[in-house]
Amino acid sequence: MASKPIFNLSLFVGFVLITLYVVHRVSTGNSSVSNYYTAGGQFTGGQNGIALSGDFLSAASFLGIAGAIAVHGYDGFVYSVGWVVAWLVGLLLIAEMLRNTGRFTMGDVVAYRLRQRPVRVAAAASTLIISYVYLLAQVAGAGGLVALLLNVTSKSGQAIAIAVVGALMIVYVLLGGMKGTTWVQIIKAALLLLCMMLITVYLLGRFGFNLSTILGQATTHNSLGTAILGPGTLYGSDPLDFVSLALALVLGICSLPHVLMRFYTVPNARQVRRSLVWAIWSMVIFYSCTLIVGYSATALVGSTAIVAAPGGENSAAPLLAYAIGGPVLLGLVSAVAFATILAVVAGLTLTASVSFAHDVYSSIIKRGNADPRREVRVARLTALVMGALAILGGILVNGRNVAFLVALALALAASANLSTLLYSLFWKRFTTAGALASIYGGLGSCLLLILGSPVMSGAKDSIIKGVDFHVFPLSNPGIVSIPFSFLCGFVATMLSKREPSDGKQAEMEVRALTGIGSGLEP
Numbered sequence: 001m002a003s004k005p006i007f008n009l010s011l012f013v014g015f016v017l018i019t020l021y022v023v024h025r026v027s028t029g030n031s032s033v034s035n036y037y038t039a040g041g042q043f044t045g046g047q048n049g050i051a052l053s054g055d056f057l058s059a060a061s062f063l064g065i066a067g068a069i070a071v072h073g074y075d076g077f078v079y080s081v082g083w084v085v086a087w088l089v090g091l092l093l094i095a096e097m098l099r100n101t102g103r104f105t106m107g108d109v110v111a112y113r114l115r116q117r118p119v120r121v122a123a124a125a126s127t128l129i130i131s132y133v134y135l136l137a138q139v140a141g142a143g144g145l146v147a148l149l150l151n152v153t154s155k156s157g158q159a160i161a162i163a164v165v166g167a168l169m170i171v172y173v174l175l176g177g178m179k180g181t182t183w184v185q186i187i188k189a190a191l192l193l194l195c196m197m198l199i200t201v202y203l204l205g206r207f208g209f210n211l212s213t214i215l216g217q218a219t220t221h222n223s224l225g226t227a228i229l230g231p232g233t234l235y236g237s238d239p240l241d242f243v244s245l246a247l248a249l250v251l252g253i254c255s256l257p258h259v260l261m262r263f264y265t266v267p268n269a270r271q272v273r274r275s276l277v278w279a280i281w282s283m284v285i286f287y288s289c290t291l292i293v294g295y296s297a298t299a300l301v302g303s304t305a306i307v308a309a310p311g312g313e314n315s316a317a318p319l320l321a322y323a324i325g326g327p328v329l330l331g332l333v334s335a336v337a338f339a340t341i342l343a344v345v346a347g348l349t350l351t352a353s354v355s356f357a358h359d360v361y362s363s364i365i366k367r368g369n370a371d372p373r374r375e376v377r378v379a380r381l382t383a384l385v386m387g388a389l390a391i392l393g394g395i396l397v398n399g400r401n402v403a404f405l406v407a408l409a410l411a412l413a414a415s416a417n418l419s420t421l422l423y424s425l426f427w428k429r430f431t432t433a434g435a436l437a438s439i440y441g442g443l444g445s446c447l448l449l450i451l452g453s454p455v456m457s458g459a460k461d462s463i464i465k466g467v468d469f470h471v472f473p474l475s476n477p478g479i480v481s482i483p484f485s486f487l488c489g490f491v492a493t494m495l496s497k498r499e500p501s502d503g504k505q506a507e508m509e510v511r512a513l514t515g516i517g518s519g520l521e522p
Contacts, residue, residue, distance in 0.1 A: 011335035016168060019187060019339070023180035043182060045271040049278020051182045052262055054189030055347050056083065056253065056279075057286055062192060062337050064137075064406065065287070066320075067313030069294025071303050073218075073228025076294060078242070079407070080287035082249025087283060090254030091276040096269040097425050097512040098260060106260050106417060107359035110424050113504035114432040120359040122439040126416040127257040127355035129443060130409055131348045132389065134256065137405035138345045139165055139394030159395045166391035168342055170349065174380050178265060181346045188336075188343040193282060195336050196289040202324065203296045214292065217299035224303070228295075241474045245407055248478035252410025255417040258351035293317060300324065345390065353382035407476055408450060415442030415481040419489050425512060427493075428505055434493030442485025449477035 043051070061083070068076025101109050107123035139162050207213040219226045227233050234242075253259060263272050297306065297320040309315040321333035357379035362370035419438040423430040449472045450456065458468035474480075499505075510516060 011331045012338050015335055015339050016342070019184050019342075020171070022183050022187065042179075042267070043265045043271075045266060045274025046278050047182070047186060048262060048266050048271065048275040050189050050282065051185040051265075052259065052275055052279040053282035053286070054185030054192075054343060055258055055262060056283070057189055057192050057340065061286065061290070062196075062340055063314040063317055065290045066294045066297060067306065067316040068234075069290060070297035070301075070306055070316040070320075071222075071313050072233045073222070073224065073295070073298075074231050075234035075242075077291060078246065079249060080290055082246055083253060084280070084283045084287055086250045086253035087276060087280045089251060090259070091273070091280070094254050094260075094421060094425075095263055095272045095276055098421070099263045099266070099269050099272045100514075101425070101508055101512045104261070104264060104358050105355050106257060106421065107355065107363070110420055110435055111363075112424070112508050114424075114430075114435055114499065117364050119432060119435050120363050122436050123420075124355045124359040126439050126443055127359075128352050128386075129447070130412045130416065131257055131352040131355075132386065132393065133412055134258075134406060134409035135345055135348050135352075135386070135390040136393045136396075137409060138341050138348070139390050162394045163391050165338075165341055165345065166387045166394070170383055170387040174383060178261075178350060181343070181350055182262075182265060184343045185347060188339045189282065191336050192340055193286055195333065196286055196293065199321070199324075199333075200289040200292045203292055206324070207296075207299075211292075214295050214299055218295045221300075221302040222298045228298070238473070240479065241476065244411075244474050244479035245476045247482055248407050248411035248414055248476050251414040251418055251478070251482060252407075252412075255413035255421070256410070257355065257413070257417070258347050260417075261351050261354065262347075293320060296320060349383050349386050349390070350379075352386045353379040356382045408455065411450075411476055411478040411481060412443060412446050414478060415446040415485045417442075418482070419486040423489050423493070428509075429493060429498065430489070431493045431496045431499050433496035434489045437492030438485045438489030441488030442481055445484050446477050446481035449474075449481060453477065 061079075065076060065079045068079060070076070098106075098109055101112055105123065106127065107120045110123050111119040203214070204211075207217075215229060219228060222228050224233055231242075263275070266272055266275060294316065297316040300323045301316070301319045306313060306316045306319060309319060318330055318334050318337070322330040325332075357375050361378045362375050366375075416439050419442060420435055423434060423438065452470055452472045454462060454470050454473070454475055456462055456470065457464045458470040462470075
C-alpha cells in the first residue's frame with residue numbers, strides 16, 4: 001500500500017495543533033481542584049453526553065471492532081451489542097445516585113459512610129490498575145495505526161509512535177484538566193461520528209444499498225467463508241468464554257473510573273440522565289456503522305491482507321479507507337483514529353491522576369487539609385508517571401486486538417467496582433470490611449485469572465510467546481471474578497460488625513435519592 005506520509009502527517013499535526021489551542025483557551029482557572037478535576041460541573045447534559053461517547057468511542061471501537069467483524073464476522077459484533085446495552089446499566093442503576101453522593105471520584109461515594117482511609121486506598125488502587133490496563137489498549141492501537149499512516153513497518157518505529165502518543169496525552173492532561181480533555185472529546189466524537197456515517201453511506205451506495213451484496217462479497221474474500229455470517233468463529237469452541245466476555249462488556253462500562261468521573265462534570269442528576277441518553281444514541285449510530293464498515297473491509301480488502309498488515313486486525317478500517325479513497329481518505333481516517341486515541345488516553349490519565357491526588361494524597365496523607373494548588377500539582381505529577389508506564393506497557397502489547405484488551409479492562413472494572421458501588425448505594429448493612437473484600441477480592445481474582453489465562457501464555461496470540469503456564473481456560477475471566485466480588489462483599493459484611501450508627505447512612509440515602517446537597521462546591 002503506497003500512501004503519502006507527509007500528507008498524512010500534516011493532517012495529524014494539524015489536529016494536534018488545533019486541539020492544543022482549544023485546550024489552552026479553555027484551561028484558564030485550572031488551579032482550583034474543582035475546575036481541574038470536574039470542570040466545576042459546568043457542562044450541559046448534551047455536551048457531556050457527546051464527551052461520554054467520545055470517552056468510549058476509542059481505538060477499541062473504531063479499530064478493534066471493525067477489525068474483529070472484518071476477520072471474524074458475527075462474533076466480532078458482540079462487542080458493539082454489549083457496549084450499547086451496557087449504558088442502560090448506568091442509566092438505570094448508578095448514574096444519578098453516584099452524582100448525588102460523590103464529588104470527584106468513586107472513592108467519595110464508597111467512603112461516604114464507611115471508614116475513609118482503607119476504603120479510599122482501595123478505591124484509588126482499583127482506579128489506577130483499571131485505568132492502566134485500559135490505557136494499554138489505547139496506546140497499543142497507536143503503533144499499528146502509525147505504521148499505516150507513515151509507512152512505518154519496524155517494531156522500533158511503532159515503539160516511537162507509541163512514545164509520541166504518550167507524550168502528547170501527558171501534555172493534554174497537564175494543560176487542560178477536565179475542561180480541556182472534555183472539549184477534545186467533544187471535537188473528536190463529532191469527527192468520528194461524521195467520518196463513520198459518511199463512509200457507511202458511501203459503502204452502502206457502492207453496493208447498491210443492499211446489505212446482502214456486502215455480506216455475499218465478504219464471504220468470498222474471508223478465509224472463513226460463510227461462517228462469518230453466524231456465531232462460532234471466535235467462541236464456537238468454548239461458549240463459556242463468550243458468556244464471560246458478554247458479562248464483562250455489559251457490566252464493565254459504567255464501572256470504568258473515567259466514565260464514573262464524567263458524571264461529576266454536570267451540575268445535577270437531571271443532566272446526568274440527559275448525558276446518558278445522548279451517549280446511548282451516539283453509540284447506537286456509531287456501532288450500526290461498524291457492522292457495515294467491518295464486513296465491507298473484508299469484502300474489499302480481504303481478511304488475509306488485513307491480518308498480514310501492520311497492526312493486524314486493527315488495520316481493517318484504515319485499509320478499507322485506502323481501498324475506497326486512496327491516500328487522502330487513509331490520511332483522514334488515520335488522523336481521526338489518532339485523535340481518538342489521544343483524547344481517550346488523556347481522559348484515562350486524568351482520571352488516574354485525580355484519584356491518587358484526591359483519594360490518597362488529599363484525603364489520607366493530608367487528612368482533607370491539602371492545599372488545592374499542591375493537590376493539583378500532585379495530580380499532574382501522577383499523570384507524568386502514568387504516561388511513562390503506559391508507553392512501556394503499550395510497546396509490550398502492541399499488535400493485540402485493542403477491543404479484546406479493553407474487554408479485559410472491563411472485566412477488571414466490573415469485578416472491582418460494580419459490586420462495591422451497588423452495595424454502597426443500596427445495602428444499609430454494607431460495611432468497611434465488605435467494601436475492602438469486594439474491591440480487593442474482585443480485582444485480585446481477575447488479575448490472577450488473566451495472568452493464568454491464554455491471554456498471557458499458551459496461545460498463538462498470547463502476550464508472552466514461546467511458553468505455556470496458563471491454568472485458566474477462558475480468555476476473559478468475568479464469569480468467575482464478577483460473581484466472586486459480590487460474594488466477597490456479602491460474606492465479609494455478614495461476618496463483620498455493623499458500622500457505627502452516626503446518621504451517615506440515612507444522610508447518604510436521602511442525598512442519593514433527592515440530590516439535596518449534591519451541588520459541586522466552588
